[in-house]
Amino acid sequence: xKNSLGIEIPEYIEGxxxxxxxxxxxxxxxxxxxxxxxxxxxxxxxxxxFNKMCETLEEAILKCNPHxxxxxxxxxxxxxxxxxxxxxxxxxxxxGIKDITLASSSLTTAHDGLVxxxxxxxxxxxxxxxxxxxxxxxxxxxxxxxxxxxHSHGGRVRAIQTGKIRIDLAIIATxxxxxxxxxxxxxxxxxxxxxxYAMIDAWYAARVVVVSDSMVEYPCVPPSIRQNYVDYxxxxxxxxxxSKIASxxxxxxxxxxxxxxxxLAAEAIVKSGHFxxxxxxxxxxxxxxxxxxxxxxxEMVKQNIKGSFLLGGVTSVLxxxxxxxxxxxxxxxxxxxxxxxxxxxxxxxxIEIPSGLYANPYNCGCMTNKLDVVVLGALEIxxxxxxxxxxGNDGTIRGASxxxxxxxxxxxxxxxxxxSFRGRIPIVKKEVHNIVTxxxxxxxxxTERGICVHPxxxxxxxxxxEAGLNIRKIEDLAVEVERFTGTPKPLELLDKIVGLIEYRDxxxxxxxxxxxxxxxxxxxxxxx
Amino acid sequence: xxxxxxxxxAMLQQGGVYGADAILLDLEDAVALNQKDAARILVRNMxxxxxxxxxxxxxxxxSLSTPFGMADLETIVPIQPxxxxxPKTESAEELAELIRVIEAIEDKHGLPHDKMGIHVMIETALxxxxxxxxxxxxxxxxxxxxxxxxxxxxxxxxxxxxxxxIDFARKRIVMAAKANGIDAIDTVFIDVDDAEGxxxxxxxxxxxxxxxxxxxxxxxxxxxxxxxxxxDEEIRKSLKIYKAFLKNKKEGIxxxxxxxxxxxxxxxxxxxxxxxxxxYDLKSLEIGN
Numbered sequence: 001x002k003n004s005l006g007i008e009i010p011e012y013i014e015g016x017x018x019x020x021x022x023x024x025x026x027x028x029x030x031x032x033x034x035x036x037x038x039x040x041x042x043x044x045x046x047x048x049x050f051n052k053m054c055e056t057l058e059e060a061i062l063k064c065n066p067h068x069x070x071x072x073x074x075x076x077x078x079x080x081x082x083x084x085x086x087x088x089x090x091x092x093x094x095x096g097i098k099d100i101t102l103a104s105s106s107l108t109t110a111h112d113g114l115v116x117x118x119x120x121x122x123x124x125x126x127x128x129x130x131x132x133x134x135x136x137x138x139x140x141x142x143x144x145x146x147x148x149x150x151h152s153h154g155g156r157v158r159a160i161q162t163g164k165i166r167i168d169l170a171i172i173a174t175x176x177x178x179x180x181x182x183x184x185x186x187x188x189x190x191x192x193x194x195x196x197y198a199m200i201d202a203w204y205a206a207r208v209v210v211v212s213d214s215m216v217e218y219p220c221v222p223p224s225i226r227q228n229y230v231d232y233x234x235x236x237x238x239x240x241x242x243s244k245i246a247s248x249x250x251x252x253x254x255x256x257x258x259x260x261x262x263x264l265a266a267e268a269i270v271k272s273g274h275f276x277x278x279x280x281x282x283x284x285x286x287x288x289x290x291x292x293x294x295x296x297x298x299e300m301v302k303q304n305i306k307g308s309f310l311l312g313g314v315t316s317v318l319x320x321x322x323x324x325x326x327x328x329x330x331x332x333x334x335x336x337x338x339x340x341x342x343x344x345x346x347x348x349x350x351i352e353i354p355s356g357l358y359a360n361p362y363n364c365g366c367m368t369n370k371l372d373v374v375v376l377g378a379l380e381i382x383x384x385x386x387x388x389x390x391x392g393n394d395g396t397i398r399g400a401s402x403x404x405x406x407x408x409x410x411x412x413x414x415x416x417x418x419x420s421f422r423g424r425i426p427i428v429k430k431e432v433h434n435i436v437t438x439x440x441x442x443x444x445x446x447t448e449r450g451i452c453v454h455p456x457x458x459x460x461x462x463x464x465x466e467a468g469l470n471i472r473k474i475e476d477l478a479v480e481v482e483r484f485t486g487t488p489k490p491l492e493l494l495d496k497i498v499g500l501i502e503y504r505d506x507x508x509x510x511x512x513x514x515x516x517x518x519x520x521x522x523x524x525x526x527x528x
Numbered sequence: 529x530x531x532x533x534x535x536x537x538a539m540l541q542q543g544g545v546y547g548a549d550a551i552l553l554d555l556e557d558a559v560a561l562n563q564k565d566a567a568r569i570l571v572r573n574m575x576x577x578x579x580x581x582x583x584x585x586x587x588x589x590x591s592l593s594t595p596f597g598m599a600d601l602e603t604i605v606p607i608q609p610x611x612x613x614x615p616k617t618e619s620a621e622e623l624a625e626l627i628r629v630i631e632a633i634e635d636k637h638g639l640p641h642d643k644m645g646i647h648v649m650i651e652t653a654l655x656x657x658x659x660x661x662x663x664x665x666x667x668x669x670x671x672x673x674x675x676x677x678x679x680x681x682x683x684x685x686x687x688x689x690x691x692x693x694i695d696f697a698r699k700r701i702v703m704a705a706k707a708n709g710i711d712a713i714d715t716v717f718i719d720v721d722d723a724e725g726x727x728x729x730x731x732x733x734x735x736x737x738x739x740x741x742x743x744x745x746x747x748x749x750x751x752x753x754x755x756x757x758x759x760d761e762e763i764r765k766s767l768k769i770y771k772a773f774l775k776n777k778k779e780g781i782x783x784x785x786x787x788x789x790x791x792x793x794x795x796x797x798x799x800x801x802x803x804x805x806x807x808y809d810l811k812s813l814e815i816g817n
Binding site for chain 2: 254256257259260263423448449480484
């Protein structure tokens with residue numbers, strides 16, 4: 001069957017079940033009341049004064065009924081510095097557990113070490129919002145029998161609440177915890193700020209283990225994870241490499257190209273009609289996306305504009321805007337640098353939020369639905385404004401869906417910023433390799449070679465032209481890019497589906513096909 | 529005006545995207561001696577095939593006193609960029625020789641003599657002394673620029689952030705340009721991470737009369753535009769003066785007052801210049817009036 005973007009989607013996949021094709025960014029939500037079955041959180045009980053503390057992570061895992069076919073979940077707030085996920089899988093492997101479903105809110109290059117466990121059948125299924133590095137390569141080359149499922153941040157919460165992901169064991173890394181399992185990421189030697197993605201795991205997992213490298217006297221404040229959801233607590237030496245978790249202050253890019261794109265994007269935002277007192281704003285943490293904040297800040301000061309809230313992944317650049325009084329509050333689902341942790345701890349208006357409140361489409365109004373302006377990146381964007389943030393130009397999995405489609409769907413003005421090409425690789429092109437965010441939810445594309453407005457927004461296009469910005473047809477831009485880069489040869493892909501890209505509502509927006517990579521060579525790298 | 533090394537294809541192809549008013553493809557100091565041929569060919573091809581959008585395009589060739597100058601001109605002149613920038617110009621005679629060579633190449637290719645301009649660079653003490661004669665020598669010279677780094681070397685003084693050593697030279701070059709009605713473009717500010725220093729230097733350059741400033745990094749463009757962009761107050765005042773001028777012109781009055789201050793022809797011309805800088809539609813005012 002084909003979805004509404006014309007992409008062939010299988011009706012059924014062994015190990016996953018029936019698939020529902022994507023029908024449009026808001027089509028499914030139009031019903032209002034979602035008729036899908038919901039899974040209630042588990043009911044638990046414990047004796048008065050029961051001691052939750054375990055000597056080791058092994059002991060805690062053994063108490064949590066490890067079994068073949070179990071689903072184990074993690075959060076990705078430790079980013080590239082995470083030690084805990086691999087350590088847990090090592091323990092489960094030693095216990096002889098097989099056929100694990102890994103449900104991590106995202107996976108980074110810190111998880112390259114999972115490759116051997118995919119090969120030997122310890123892990124056979126993966127849910128994640130992002131996959132990168134060697135793990136991405138291995139999956140792209142067909143290491144798993146069952147396709148991985150890529151969800152958005154909001155989509156993950158929906159999947160847990162509707163029972164698509166049923167977590168048997170949640171291992172929750174925290175930077176400070178008490179003996180009852182009240183825990184946070186906002187202080188301690190490995191502080192990482194908001195723990196927003198892990199809250200749903202704590203609420204819905206059959207067993208919850210809080211792990212921390214900094215035990216504090218009861219009660220741990222703020223209790224981002226609360227004790228009534230936590231089965232066991234483990235104190236370990238270190239949850240990860242603090243320098244890779246959140247270090248110092250995020251610096252705005254010095255790349256002239258990124259800065260130029262950011263400057264143009266800020267001009268487009270300022271002239272869009274959405275740049276008013278009380279507006280809400282979200283930017284990504286990398287490259288041109290974060291740099292937009294710098295230019296928007298300058299205009300806010302100049303025009304004396306005061307915003308309402310900042311949302312999403314938070315860096316110190318945004319914290320400074322809060323402290324300057326440019327925005328009233330920050331809703332923080334993920335923090336990117338050390339400076340943010342202290343802000344969460346000390347500023348009442350820097351509010352830590354769970355990922356369901358952030359972006360889950362299946363509730364009465366997530367924060368992304370209240371967003372005015374969002375700035376997002378892209379690995380590729382096609383002439384229908386469909387965006388790929390998941391697979392590279394060689395077809396390999398190397399990115400993250402994250403909150404891309406969630407925020408694009410909710411924001412009044414979705415601005416995608418990217419260079420029109422990188423090196424010899426076209427970014428703006430006729431057709432993208434995979435679609436994560438449908439073009440209908442993207443309003444503006446800003447590149448160094450001009451700004452393109454989605455045809456659904458003629459009034460916006462007219463406003464930007466009136467403001468004197470360089471507006472051009474996306475088809476013309478793609479032609480110009482091709483003059484620089486030449487036309488890339490079509491990718492040779494195999495028939496096997498190695499990944500399913502879920503839209504935030506659970507429908508399938510695209511499939512990832514196996515690429516012609518050499519798994520044996522990859523195994524050699526791991527000596528397996 | 530953004531300098532781009534002529535041997536860097538990635539930077540050359542992006543030359544037009546940064547919003548610089550002009551870009552300068554450099555075959556001279558930015559290119560190592562063993563890269564001169566490659567850079568010349570690359571710049572020629574880039575000029576032919578790359579769209580630099582609104583930016584005025586200038587090519588800095590090597591001096592005719594080097595082994596590369598003649599080959600540079602023979603390769604670049606036939607493509608007729610907006611201008612040729614000629615380094616280390618010291619005298620009107622030297623300029624005469626350059627123009628003779630350029631026009632011979634243009635004749636050979638059947639090209640007119642009035643399309644491509646010449647930017648002369650003053651980078652030696654002798655050049656500074658001769659600036660007026662150089663600027664005056666030919667109608668093809670449409671801008672005169674100062675090269676601060678080479679000039680301090682020639683004067684055997686330290687290049688300092690406050691540019692004290694070349695202050696006289698800057699002002700003399702501005703005067704030479706103004707006296708001949710051409711543009712004066714200031715030297716580069718080399719510390720690309722010192723945004724405040726660049727701003728101060730640009731404010732000074734604007735104050736003493738430079739019409740623009742060269743940059744070595746696209747990140748510097750925004751600050752220069754910021755400084756040269758007329759302020760809202762300047763635009764408002766200019767608009768008021770220009771409207772009053774149109775009204776008085778109708779009535780045949782040449783000198784009049786706006787907000788109690790006398791407005792004569794020079795004041796009006798400056799107001800007109802500011803409105804043109806911000807691309808104000810002056811004709812619409814006439815119709816409205």
